[in-house]
Amino acid sequence: GEAPEAEEEPEDPWQDEEYFGNYGTLKLHLEMLSDKSRTEAYRQVILGNRAFLKNKVVMDLGCGTGIISLFCAQLAQPSTVYAVEASSMANYTRQLVKQNGFEDTITVLQGRIEEIQLPQQVDVLVSEWMGNCLLFEFMVESVVLSRDRWLRDGGVMWPSSAALSLVPCQADTYYSENMSFWDRPYGLDFTPLQLLAQQEFFTKPKFSHIIEPKDCLAPPCDVLFLDMYTLQVRDLEELKGHFHFCVEKSGTFHGFTAWFTVYFESLEAGDTTVELNTGPNAEPTHWKQTLFMLDTPVSVCAGDSISGDITVHRNHTWRRHMTVTFEWTIKTSTEDSYSCQVGKKSFPMWR
Amino acid sequence: GEAPEAEEEPEDPWQDEEYFGNYGTLKLHLEMLSDKSRTEAYRQVILGNRAFLKNKVVMDLGCGTGIISLFCAQLAQPSTVYAVEASSMANYTRQLVKQNGFEDTITVLQGRIEEIQLPQQVDVLVSEWMGNCLLFEFMVESVVLSRDRWLRDGGVMWPSSAALSLVPCQADTYYSENMSFWDRPYGLDFTPLQLLAQQEFFTKPKFSHIIEPKDCLAPPCDVLFLDMYTLQVRDLEELKGHFHFCVEKSGTFHGFTAWFTVYFESLEAGDTTVELNTGPNAEPTHWKQTLFMLDTPVSVCAGDSISGDITVHRNHTWRRHMTVTFEWTIKTSTEDSYSCQVGKKSFPMWR
Ligand SMILES: [Ca+2]
Ligand SMILES: [Ca+2]
Numbered sequence: 001g002e003a004p005e006a007e008e009e010p011e012d013p014w015q016d017e018e019y020f021g022n023y024g025t026l027k028l029h030l031e032m033l034s035d036k037s038r039t040e041a042y043r044q045v046i047l048g049n050r051a052f053l054k055n056k057v058v059m060d061l062g063c064g065t066g067i068i069s070l071f072c073a074q075l076a077q078p079s080t081v082y083a084v085e086a087s088s089m090a091n092y093t094r095q096l097v098k099q100n101g102f103e104d105t106i107t108v109l110q111g112r113i114e115e116i117q118l119p120q121q122v123d124v125l126v127s128e129w130m131g132n133c134l135l136f137e138f139m140v141e142s143v144v145l146s147r148d149r150w151l152r153d154g155g156v157m158w159p160s161s162a163a164l165s166l167v168p169c170q171a172d173t174y175y176s177e178n179m180s181f182w183d184r185p186y187g188l189d190f191t192p193l194q195l196l197a198q199q200e201f202f203t204k205p206k207f208s209h210i211i212e213p214k215d216c217l218a219p220p221c222d223v224l225f226l227d228m229y230t231l232q233v234r235d236l237e238e239l240k241g242h243f244h245f246c247v248e249k250s251g252t253f254h255g256f257t258a259w260f261t262v263y264f265e266s267l268e269a270g271d272t273t274v275e276l277n278t279g280p281n282a283e284p285t286h287w288k289q290t291l292f293m294l295d296t297p298v299s300v301c302a303g304d305s306i307s308g309d310i311t312v313h314r315n316h317t318w319r320r321h322m323t324v325t326f327e328w329t330i331k332t333s334t335e336d337s338y339s340c341q342v343g344k345k346s347f348p349m350w351r
Numbered sequence: 352g353e354a355p356e357a358e359e360e361p362e363d364p365w366q367d368e369e370y371f372g373n374y375g376t377l378k379l380h381l382e383m384l385s386d387k388s389r390t391e392a393y394r395q396v397i398l399g400n401r402a403f404l405k406n407k408v409v410m411d412l413g414c415g416t417g418i419i420s421l422f423c424a425q426l427a428q429p430s431t432v433y434a435v436e437a438s439s440m441a442n443y444t445r446q447l448v449k450q451n452g453f454e455d456t457i458t459v460l461q462g463r464i465e466e467i468q469l470p471q472q473v474d475v476l477v478s479e480w481m482g483n484c485l486l487f488e489f490m491v492e493s494v495v496l497s498r499d500r501w502l503r504d505g506g507v508m509w510p511s512s513a514a515l516s517l518v519p520c521q522a523d524t525y526y527s528e529n530m531s532f533w534d535r536p537y538g539l540d541f542t543p544l545q546l547l548a549q550q551e552f553f554t555k556p557k558f559s560h561i562i563e564p565k566d567c568l569a570p571p572c573d574v575l576f577l578d579m580y581t582l583q584v585r586d587l588e589e590l591k592g593h594f595h596f597c598v599e600k601s602g603t604f605h606g607f608t609a610w611f612t613v614y615f616e617s618l619e620a621g622d623t624t625v626e627l628n629t630g631p632n633a634e635p636t637h638w639k640q641t642l643f644m645l646d647t648p649v650s651v652c653a654g655d656s657i658s659g660d661i662t663v664h665r666n667h668t669w670r671r672h673m674t675v676t677f678e679w680t681i682k683t684s685t686e687d688s689y690s691c692q693v694g695k696k697s698f699p700m701w702r
Contacts, residue, residue, distance in 0.1 A: 025551060026544065026547050026548055026551045026552075027551065027552075030528075030529065030532065030548070033532075033536060034528070034532065039537065043537060065541070065544070067537070067539075070539050071537070074538065074539065092543060092544055092547065095543040096539075096540075096541060096543055096544070099540050099542065099543050100539055100540050177381075177385070178381065181381065181384075181385065185384060186390065186394060186418070186422070187425065188418075188421050188425065188447075188451055189447075189450050189451050190416070190447060190450075191450065192443060192446040192447055192450050193377065193416070193443055193447070196377050196443065197377055197381070200376060200377045200378065201377075201378075
């Protein structure tokens with residue numbers, strides 16, 4: 001076991017004032033609603049399951065403006081939708097429900113899921129809980145707690161499962177703009193700033209990276225998989241995965257890029273699972289991808305292998321934060337030579 | 352006179368910890384150094400005045416990584432350059448000076464200009480003090496104080512003068528992404544969020560706007576002009592300007608866009624003034640432009656006039672902040688009709 005990192009005892013390890021404060025402003029909600037891949041995925045799930053949803057009781061956890069609840073009432077005929085939102089956005093959600101004439105179907109409840117009371121169990125628990133690198137901000141814990149408390153036996157979880165994917169990648173532009181830049185700008189030697197640059201730009205992952213398919217050095221691997229029916233809160237403390245990549249083309253291995261896919265099972269005969277894929281081969285989403293830069297790039301050749309382990313370690317103190325650790329081995333073998341290089345790097349997200 | 356706005360007595364009305372804290376990280380410096388228009392303008396000034404600079408004493412105020420001081424030593428032969436920086440970046444500036452072999456010419460001094468002591472007066476005061484909308488963060492006050500204290504009679508100021516420009520503009524994309532979006536997204540009525548959107552997105556100006564020349568509804572006006580030789584600190588409390596635009600093409604008047612130009616006089620015969628223009632017809636800079644959105648767009652036609660006043664009112668409490676107020680009249684006249692519409696809006700930047 002590992003010792004807790006708590007040097008500093010936080011007043012609120014969930015930082016809820018900051019977290020829910022952000023979701024009380026419109027900016028984030030606009031960004032999420034404007035994200036067509038995200039919003040349309042949920043819309044497709046509701047639409048494709050409208051026969052199944054008839055007379056069902058639904059909970060929409062962390063409903064924000066209530067878009068998923070509104071889709072339920074607009075496209076299907078659930079008996080009741082409980083739209084649960086902890087931030088002050090809930091007041092506007094209520095107005096939107098009324099404006100669209102759905103106040104008989106949708107009940108907006110403002111509060112944290114641990115505090116709110118429902119009059120009955122639910123048939124379906126739907127939520128858009130995914131963060132950067134799938135887990136960041138750990139809203140998933142609230143989903144698991146809601147499931148255990150409010151989902152009836154045999155009830156449905158949407159998303160039903162989730163996977164984290166990883167690929168070794170090039171990041172030439174990001175590297176040169178942040179690191180090579182200091183080599184000789186304007187004919188001057190700025191290399192004394194390179195260590196500072198590495199610390200400032202490469203210690204934490206880069207959120208909001210968009211990786212182009214051509215910068216993937218190998219086909220991606222799924223490294224973590226969550227079954228939303230069986231996931232336990234304690235599982236979230238440490239998640240481990242393994243990767244093995246076969247380098248497809250020669251290039252510079254600058255780091256790893258991660259993203260997630262979530263899957264929504266269909267309850268209707270003939271209808272297929274809806275998938276929300278936030279990777280480089282899908283339409284870009286507001287999550288984009290997450291880039292983890294090595295301190296020093298490594299040249300790799302087609303045929304090399306990059307294998308190792310990823311560990312997502314939830315912060316003991318700041319419960320919405322985590323550290324992602326990569327341990328890797330790069331193997332090169334030709335007819336008459338063999339070489340092997342190992343590395344390890346941990347990235348706090350965010351502390 | 353107006354009453355001070357101080358309800359809350361700030362511990363530090365200059366917020367120096369936050370302000371200089373930001374400049375202690377590399378991100379901002381990288382952004383400024385990577386801004387070719389900005390950095391090359393200062394380089395051209397030094398290069399074009401290298402004969403003049405021979406044996407001169409120079410002060411580079413708020414030197415950051417020291418790029419301007421390094422240009423002086425690299426391209427000219429000043430006797431001494433005092434590179435003054437309040438943030439902790441000064442430690443790195445010293446390393447860069449040494450790495451480039453200029454420690455005999457450049458002396459790095461860490462401290463606020465009000466506190467540091469120079470052994471002599473200077474012939475040239477050069478600084479990159481401009482913020483959003485020219486004045487934001489009011490570093491210009493430190494430049495004026497330095498001039499009065501350390502510039503010898505007849506010494507040179509770079510920039511020598513500065514102008515704030517304004518244009519009435521369209522901002523279709525920004526307006527539709529933030530306001531029209533709520534009309535009927537996904538077949539639902541989200542109009543109850545429009546007032547919130549207006550408050551959240553249009554109350555403060557949008558920094559980092561890039562206006563395309565085609566979205567300018569009229570030729571721009573210079574509304575404020577600062578002579579860096581005669582500017583007084585007290586002048587900064589309230590600056591007023593007037594504008595009169597002749598609408599060139601029909602369109603939607605969404606707001607005003609502002610930017611600045613600074614001018615560096617040449618001290619050498621035959622050499623021309625260097626200009627750093629951050630407007631829509633110049634290369635984009637890291638300042639981009641500043642967009643001030645009206646609450647409600649107004650349709651205008653070619654031939655209409657938009658005239659009025661702009662006031663930049665420095666915050667009495669938070670000394671790096673200001674409020675920009677626009678008062679405007681739109682006049683339309685055709686053969687047999689005349690109409691006139693007036694408006695006023697104040698934008699806090701940032702409080
Ligand atoms: Ca989310
Ligand atoms: Ca500046």
